[in-house]
Amino acid sequence: MKQIDWNSLGFDAYRTRTVVLSHFKDGQWSPVEETETFSFTFDPFAQVFHYAISCFEGLKAFRQKDGRAAIFRPEENAARMARTAEYLGMPCPDKEMFIDMCERCVKGNAEFLPPYGHQASLYLRPLLVGMHPQMQLVPYPEAIFAVICAPAGSYYGAHLKSCAAVIPGNYDRAAPKGSGSYKIGANYAATFKPYKFAHEQGYAELLYLNSSTREYIDEFGSSNFFGIKGNKYITPLSDSVLPSITNKTLQEVAADFGMEVEKRPIRLEELDSFEEVGGCGTAVVITPISHIDIKPVLEAPEVAREFRFCPDGEVGPVSKKLYARITGIQFGELEDTHGWCHYLDV
Ligand SMILES: Cc1ncc(COP(=O)(O)O)c(C=O)c1O
Known part of the structure; x- marks a missing residue:
């Protein structure tokens, strides 16, 4: 080999x-x-x-x-x-x-x-x-x-880096009462085209809104959304997002750190008030987000609004701390107090 x-x-x-x-x-x-x-x-x-x-x-x-x-x-x-x-x-x-x-x-x-x-x-x-x-x-x-x-690989090497995301005004991910909360291949098919345009414009992630009213945050194309405000870890409550296991783990880790965990609908305007924003999923654990642009038409140049959280590449202290705790447990460097590791002989 x-x-x-x-x-x-x-x-x-x-x-x-x-x-x-x-x-x-x-x-x-x-x-x-x-x-x-x-x-x-x-x-x-x-x-x-x-x-x-x-x-x-x-x-x-x-x-x-x-x-x-x-x-x-x-x-x-x-x-x-x-x-x-x-x-x-x-x-x-x-x-x-x-x-x-x-x-x-x-x-x-x-x-x-x-x-x-x-x-x-x-x-x-x-x-x-x-x-x-x-x-x-x-x-x-x-x-x-x-x-x-x-x-x-870890995607970031040893250090997390933040990247940009875009809310595409002309694409939705999941219909109300549809298949968004299930891990079916078809959900991903609908994201290939907008991902292509997003990547060409330097955005690493797509952030989808609820498709019925487009007033609330649903999730990123391949990860759940979380925001940090003061001592709070806030993540959307929505029927059309995938129930992420990383998000569930982060909520438990945040609670261990003494943070308040809120799972509730998040209005788009609330993005202005978050100190840190991230995507979370198995592949990368946390994708810290530096800024989010709203583009009425993803393929067109106009940006209707920008929400900034940190300079590109930098990462907020809470995201760093949450990431270090989860990866520390996964690599056996920190005590697995919740019993999350399933050991096997190999
Ligand atoms: C659409 C979507 N949301 C969220 C997640 C995160 O889920 P998990 O933390 O279980 O990997 C994924 C997959 O990683 C995903 O594809």
């Missing part, structure tokens, strides 16, 4: 070795297989190709300071996938099977688990894919559940 430069890993579809999978058919899961073929064969009529019947999860395994390996909060991802699968009418592995297959994926790809000390981890991607060939718009109890993985 080619030597991996653990310090220069990004967040990429890195081809590892073992894929762990099981097939649900005729009312049961097949015995779990570990393969190295790295490809699936699907009927061209499979639900996934036409109707986007698929969902996924994202979680990480870490090599800790004392040499142990741990997966971070896998039971939360198992529960979230079960909720998404129910929404799509798909069969879903239970918590034990989900966690067992994640463990097998780490073990089967042990050489890709970054050693301690590089701020890197093994990102696990559990996938649930509808493979039944059909035309009709009805659920069918057949699916492949697979766990794949890729080594991932």
Whole structure:
């Protein structure tokens, strides 16, 4: 195997070795297989190709300071996938099977688990894919559940850096009572085009508003929103945002620090009063935001309004402290008082 430069890993579809999978058919899961073929064969009529019947999860395994390996909060991802699968009418592995297959994926790809000390981890991607060939718009109890993985860097190296975000006036992410709170592939399809324009203009993130009235903050394209005001950690209460496990963890960490946690609707104008703003998600833990522009038309030059939180590249003290606590627990440098680390022998 080619030597991996653990310090220069990004967040990429890195081809590892073992894929762990099981097939649900005729009312049961097949015995779990570990393969190295790295490809699936699907009927061209499979639900996934036409109707986007698929969902996924994202979680990480870490090599800790004392040499142990741990997966971070896998039971939360198992529960979230079960909720998404129910929404799509798909069969879903239970918590034990989900966690067992994640463990097998780490073990089967042990050489890709970054050693301690590089701020890197093994990102696990559990996938649930509808493979039944059909035309009709009805659920069918057949699916492949697979766990794949890729080594991932910290994105920022050892130091967080803030970046810009944009609120696109002409794009929405999720409809009220729609699919926004589920981790389905189709939700992401709608963000590819606005992400392209945002990135071309130097914005790292898209911030979406609630689509019915566009008065409230929903979430970023790939992470939840949080704002810091005095001693408060504030995050949107909305039916159309993904229930982020990182956000849940940050709320618990903030409470441990003696902060007040508010989960409530956040009006757009309230952005003016935040001292710090960030996105949060498994891939990067925290994306500190330096400023947010509102653009009535993303592709056009006009900026209707700007909210500034800190100079580009700099990071507020609370975001730094929250980030250090979570990553410290993940890498086994700080005591895991909540029992978030799921240890495995590898
Ligand atoms: C739309 C969206 N919101 C929020 C999150 C954060 O969720 P989690 O913290 O569980 O990774 C993600 C994924 O990382 C996401 O894709």
